[in-house]
Amino acid sequence: MDESVDYRDPDCWRRIEDLLVRTPPVPSGTADVHHCGPGWSWRPRIPDFDLWLVFDGVGQGRLNDDLDLSLEAGSLLVLRPGDHGTIDHDPARPFSVLSCHFSFRDPGDGSIAPPDPGLLPRRFIQVGAPGQLTGAFRHLVRAVHDPSPLRTVEARARLVEVLAEIYRQDASAQGVAATTLNPQLADAIDLIRASPAKRHSLAGTAAAVGLSTRQLSTLFSRQLHTTFRDYLVESRLDRARTLLTETTMTIHQIARSLGYGDPFLFSRQFRSRYGIPPSHYRDRG
Template structure:
């Protein structure tokens, strides 16, 4: 049994708890010199033996790499999570040059005499990750770039936190690719769900929702149920009742006021739907909150 097998699987909450504690404490990632967002020149090539960790993410283009003797195809959404001592060689197709973002960092532990490669190996992501949500990774990388461009007394602390969030996102996408975490919700359904959550008082017709997702009403309804486990109408009501529970518990609004602000012309309908979802009448919920 190897060292990794002695630790909890990343399928478990315990493993993710260990990872979060490590990144928030003794093995917090710290940015090192060497970062950027570059369009590689036509005759670009790369040959390096790493002295630290390097997140190297392909944003566009086509290329090939050889990492520690392993051949890798480079396309958009390919992230190399390089470690100290890794040897990397890479080239690209000049007709489709690479655009990459990268960030060098270390998992050192100054308080305990740690080194750049001291982080336990089972807490490091795979060396090759095929990202299923490149825009989210780019958002994190852009945030790091903004911090670098406007340095201040808060930069070090914020960079450490932002880098940890980026690495946790890489871990999550690697885990989804391996089947260790559930796959992401379909982007079209996610966008509709986000709209419903932000506008609980609004009534969105299924045909309008389907049009926003560029689907027919039937296609949208089937996909929505597959992704959320509920019908479109039932999900809308659930979102509205969740918001009602928050308002009844945290504001001074009466039951009637809550029903009104959530778009219920018939307050009896609100009371009935609230009880169906919570098992409790809204007035009872408010008094016990």
């Protein structure tokens, strides 16, 4: 059985994030775009991890003697160390493939840190919407071969980006929604956080991002588990924490800069949200 992450576990995303942070994936330097010739045939025996994404062509294969593969554009293999098999394509419709070898490493000494197999994506995923993954994968391949300064940092960041998208696609293919922020909701958040002192209205903000008031209100509830009004207060108080710790502004100045006509209301809301008054929060810092 292909041991892999169970997306029905509500704690799985935290554990995946922990894996990618504590033992970050590192490209091995072997990353390429392959346009396979008509006589091409692959007999993989993998020493490390290998991402292998078909973006053109059709074919078939068998992995580890028990997993039959039907491959086309959007077919993704997430191969583990020791995996082996046979993969062939239709000579009339040869494969074009993106690939990248990598390993999980201990950030302290750089040693290989084998991950829990129960936190890995499935070995074979038919990606439903491959465009975003293909684009991210191309950037990863370019970063691996880029000779410019900081190429290693960029390549590692690109690999994490690709893996994050693979996890989302794997979850989606198994009928588990890996919710990402609605773009119009993200625009609304940007408007609010850019000007926390402004008296944003639900109607005005919804119009600015191209939604009805009901649609925007529903997005705040479903994706952020809060109301539009409560998010306005939260954004002001979050900004207040920054001003308290990073400026010499007085409490009254901070309250006025955040649109509070009554500094006592600001103090009450701050205490209610964080458990201590603004002055104590500053002293603690």
